[in-house]
Amino acid sequence: MDSNSPRPSVALRRLVNGYQVTQAIHVAAVLGIADLLAAGPRSSDALAAATNTHPGTLYRLLRALAGVGVFHEEGDRSFALTELGVCLRSDAPEPIGGWAAFVGEAYHWQAWSGLLHSVRTGENAFQHVHGTDPWTFRARHPELSAGFDRAMTDLSRQLSAALLAAYDFGRFGQIVDVGGGNGAFLASILAKHPHLHGVLCDQPHVVSGAGPVLAAAGVADRCEVVGGSFFEAAPAGGDAYILKAILHDWEDAPCIQILQTCRRAMAAGTVLLVVERDLGQPNQDPDAKFSDLNMLVGPMGRERTPEEYAALFAAVGFRFVRFAPSAVDTGVYEGVAA
Numbered sequence: 001m002d003s004n005s006p007r008p009s010v011a012l013r014r015l016v017n018g019y020q021v022t023q024a025i026h027v028a029a030v031l032g033i034a035d036l037l038a039a040g041p042r043s044s045d046a047l048a049a050a051t052n053t054h055p056g057t058l059y060r061l062l063r064a065l066a067g068v069g070v071f072h073e074e075g076d077r078s079f080a081l082t083e084l085g086v087c088l089r090s091d092a093p094e095p096i097g098g099w100a101a102f103v104g105e106a107y108h109w110q111a112w113s114g115l116l117h118s119v120r121t122g123e124n125a126f127q128h129v130h131g132t133d134p135w136t137f138r139a140r141h142p143e144l145s146a147g148f149d150r151a152m153t154d155l156s157r158q159l160s161a162a163l164l165a166a167y168d169f170g171r172f173g174q175i176v177d178v179g180g181g182n183g184a185f186l187a188s189i190l191a192k193h194p195h196l197h198g199v200l201c202d203q204p205h206v207v208s209g210a211g212p213v214l215a216a217a218g219v220a221d222r223c224e225v226v227g228g229s230f231f232e233a234a235p236a237g238g239d240a241y242i243l244k245a246i247l248h249d250w251e252d253a254p255c256i257q258i259l260q261t262c263r264r265a266m267a268a269g270t271v272l273l274v275v276e277r278d279l280g281q282p283n284q285d286p287d288a289k290f291s292d293l294n295m296l297v298g299p300m301g302r303e304r305t306p307e308e309y310a311a312l313f314a315a316v317g318f319r320f321v322r323f324a325p326s327a328v329d330t331g332v333y334e335g336v337a338a
């Protein structure tokens, strides 16, 4: 054991208590504390006044988060942003605040309470706890749906630069992003490649939130927005089709249905770009392995290996070309419609 590492029991207890950190960051994100610290340190009393919270209790929250490096306690109960805390700002280049707000939401939190049920039965925890799937649940709760879309927008912003460096999206003329959420990833591609046109499709109540995202990136005039289900149809005419963070939401049979929908819209030779994690090697890549559990608990999907994606491609008549890894744990699985 490294002389600097904590005793095994202490290290394990910290892991066990990770839920406390999750909820504390969630509260700071929901209150917008990082934005309030953007101009410099402020006292916890001033932050309490600005957020309409209980001063003594907000201080305890910020003090705890300073203990794990999210904020820095300056003395006289003032706090500053650290490198980690900056990522909670809404204007951060790689924002995590929307994700923190979503992950701590009661309905997501409650779904994770069904993990033991999932492990005992192989069934989906979300369905067990809420009696429906997350897509139907969120469609019934517009504010939770908007919160999830913001979380996805944050994750796309966090990954975009690495993905655009890893794969040349500029070789196409028209890209269709199937299940593209509010359009953050497609917007980043269009912003980098001014000759490109895009088609964004997702559920109608999701694409209805795309306008501000596309406008902020200055690409709204080059992007068509289409509402609908990827189990029914995808827009024709693209020369590349993106599925980013879609297949990991589903088991193999619905993945094949989604790929078949895309294939029907694609001419032979059209490129398929599946943007997903690589599940990684044993004993490594905890982010991918815990995302796999998150998929089990939430939408009843799974993370996969490049071989498993290649098998899905083959099942629908896509030739698997290559996996383009990036500097982050997500890469581009490229296929071609045979």
Ligand SMILES: C[S@@+](CC[C@H](N)C(=O)[O-])C[C@H]1O[C@@H](n2cnc3c(N)ncnc32)[C@H](O)[C@@H]1O
Residues within 6 Å of the ligand: 135, 152, 153, 156, 178, 179, 180, 181, 182, 185, 201, 202, 203, 206, 228, 229, 230, 231, 243, 244, 245, 246, 249
């Ligand atoms: C994990 S999110 C990924 C969003 C986006 N591609 C990204 O990477 O930020 C999955 C997306 O699938 C969409 N989705 C779920 N069921 C769908 C359906 N039946 N038809 C179209 N989109 C659907 C959701 O609305 C959501 O935007």
